[in-house]
Amino acid sequence: MMDLEFIQNQVLMILTRVKNQLRQDPSFETVQTKSNRNDLVTNRDQGIERQIVDFLREKFPTARIISEESWHQQVNDSRGLIFLVDPIDGTMNFVKCRDQFASMIGVYVNGIPLFGAIVDVMQNQVYYGGPQMGAFCDQQPLAGLPDPSLAQSLVTIGQHLLIDPQAPYWPLIRQSSGLRVYGSAGIVWTRLLQGKQQIYISQLQPWDLAAGRAIAAALGIVVRAIDAHPLNMLKSQLVIIGTKCATTEALKVISRAQEL
Amino acid sequence: MMDLEFIQNQVLMILTRVKNQLRQDPSFETVQTKSNRNDLVTNRDQGIERQIVDFLREKFPTARIISEESWHQQVNDSRGLIFLVDPIDGTMNFVKCRDQFASMIGVYVNGIPLFGAIVDVMQNQVYYGGPQMGAFCDQQPLAGLPDPSLAQSLVTIGQHLLIDPQAPYWPLIRQSSGLRVYGSAGIVWTRLLQGKQQIYISQLQPWDLAAGRAIAAALGIVVRAIDAHPLNMLKSQLVIIGTKCATTEALKVISRAQEL
Numbered sequence: 001m002m003d004l005e006f007i008q009n010q011v012l013m014i015l016t017r018v019k020n021q022l023r024q025d026p027s028f029e030t031v032q033t034k035s036n037r038n039d040l041v042t043n044r045d046q047g048i049e050r051q052i053v054d055f056l057r058e059k060f061p062t063a064r065i066i067s068e069e070s071w072h073q074q075v076n077d078s079r080g081l082i083f084l085v086d087p088i089d090g091t092m093n094f095v096k097c098r099d100q101f102a103s104m105i106g107v108y109v110n111g112i113p114l115f116g117a118i119v120d121v122m123q124n125q126v127y128y129g130g131p132q133m134g135a136f137c138d139q140q141p142l143a144g145l146p147d148p149s150l151a152q153s154l155v156t157i158g159q160h161l162l163i164d165p166q167a168p169y170w171p172l173i174r175q176s177s178g179l180r181v182y183g184s185a186g187i188v189w190t191r192l193l194q195g196k197q198q199i200y201i202s203q204l205q206p207w208d209l210a211a212g213r214a215i216a217a218a219l220g221i222v223v224r225a226i227d228a229h230p231l232n233m234l235k236s237q238l239v240i241i242g243t244k245c246a247t248t249e250a251l252k253v254i255s256r257a258q259e260l
Numbered sequence: 261m262m263d264l265e266f267i268q269n270q271v272l273m274i275l276t277r278v279k280n281q282l283r284q285d286p287s288f289e290t291v292q293t294k295s296n297r298n299d300l301v302t303n304r305d306q307g308i309e310r311q312i313v314d315f316l317r318e319k320f321p322t323a324r325i326i327s328e329e330s331w332h333q334q335v336n337d338s339r340g341l342i343f344l345v346d347p348i349d350g351t352m353n354f355v356k357c358r359d360q361f362a363s364m365i366g367v368y369v370n371g372i373p374l375f376g377a378i379v380d381v382m383q384n385q386v387y388y389g390g391p392q393m394g395a396f397c398d399q400q401p402l403a404g405l406p407d408p409s410l411a412q413s414l415v416t417i418g419q420h421l422l423i424d425p426q427a428p429y430w431p432l433i434r435q436s437s438g439l440r441v442y443g444s445a446g447i448v449w450t451r452l453l454q455g456k457q458q459i460y461i462s463q464l465q466p467w468d469l470a471a472g473r474a475i476a477a478a479l480g481i482v483v484r485a486i487d488a489h490p491l492n493m494l495k496s497q498l499v500i501i502g503t504k505c506a507t508t509e510a511l512k513v514i515s516r517a518q519e520l
Contacts, residue, residue, distance in 0.1 A: 038438055092414075096437060097414070097454075097456035099456065152356075154357070162439070163430060163434060166425075173423065177352060178298055178419060180441050181439050191357070194357075196358075197356070
């Protein structure tokens with residue numbers, strides 16, 4: 001059950017299938033709002049989630065599954081094998097742009113990241129890896145990442161955090177090389193993994209965090225809760241993700257800004 | 261000299277050449293700062309500018325050329341045929357990510373847009389068109405754009421405008437479908453032209469504006485100075501670019517926010 005190669009093969013098989021379906025037909029019939037008017041779910045999010053969950057249930061009958069659109073299947077502890085599934089991350093982009101959205105699966109054992117995979121659907125790219133196996137894009141190992149200063153780093157801050165003018169993130173942006181906002185955690189993860197940006201701060205759900213965190217571990221990318229509590233893969237939390245130097249500097253800038 | 265087909269062929273020829281060179285070798289040797297530490301120029305910006313300007317001078321000996329890296333070649337009036345050239349738009353992205361940068365040429369006659377072309381280098385796509393000829397991507401006509409409300413629109417605001425917490429743009433972002441920030445005017449133009457986003461507000465230089473404005477005219481995209489002065493293709497200005505309904509609503513939101 002915990003055979004890493006089998007897990008990797010199954011996760012990549014279902015995500016590749018989903019990617020190809022979405023590329024062939026990136027349309028949807030219904031779109032509904034969830035927590036707010038910009039938090040969307042389409043029939044495709046739901047259908048793809050069902051497809052992934054059914055597949056994983058068949059292959060891993062004793063595992064538990066946490067997935068975005070059916071969070072009501074409560075998982076209250078981290079024991080054993082858990083799959084965290086985001087069928088379409090960046091649903092607003094899927095609906096409005098038909099690009100810059102991702103599908104993600106993270107695999108954890110007793111709360112420890114084992115494996116993750118992220119597909120950038122419209123770029124037709126599959127990122128995957130884990131702490132023991134390294135990080136890959138389409139079978140090619142991802143290059144080791146440089147460790148630039150904050151001044152040399154591109155940063156993404158979740159837009160719900162930016163919209164507060166009192167937010168302590170503006171001094172950080174001013175000290176960086178610039179802000180980028182893509183509207184999909186999965187897309188930001190792919191850019192972090194490729195060294196195309198260095199910092200990501202956002203309030204993230206377990207399924208936004210799980211796959212990227214597992215792959216990032218192989219590249220030395222730091223992932224931590226911003227209030228310094230240990231990460232909890234069962235709840236939403238404010239996290240900072242980034243290369244080492246830039247993350248250390250960013251946390252200092254935020255902490256100074258919060259003192260003022 | 262003003263033969264549109266000849267102009268189109270020459271502009272597309274040199275931009276395609278530049279695109280292929282940059283795709284084959286997206287490297288640079290030197291990088292310098294200009295107006296501030298995040299305003300970059302590399303030897304590639306300079307070399308490509310020289311290549312484009314030399315080409316246009318040979319093909320259009322009596323035309324005048326305004327280009328990003330040699331703005332000191334002052335053009336003080338809009339008479340006759342003018343080419344506006346941005347060799348690499350999004351130099352920070354070129355330097356840090358090797359993607360999401362563009363090359364652009366706009367062609368104006370007596371201040372009126374005639375033709376524009378934008379190449380998204382790493383996506384290998386050429387957008388071009390003008391008020392008389394329509395708008396195209398890689399020889400295919402671009403589809404007519406829907407005209408959604410602001411609430412249904414994705415918006416980009418230049419980050420230098422966002423960094424001011426007093427800026428009147430936050431109410432606008434809150435009323436939209438969300439903020440996107442890409443770090444390249446050219447990339448935002450390609451997304452507007454495809455209907456992937458609806459509003460763009462930024463302080464733009466003539467070479468950031470020229471090509472996109474000419475193509476956008478064919479799709480009914482509004483381009484206006486935000487202080488209501490007529491657009492001036494010889495100076496930097498604060499502009500709003502967007503589909504009709506969303507632009508009208510956005511201007512109302514900004515004007516209300518400025519009154520408070």
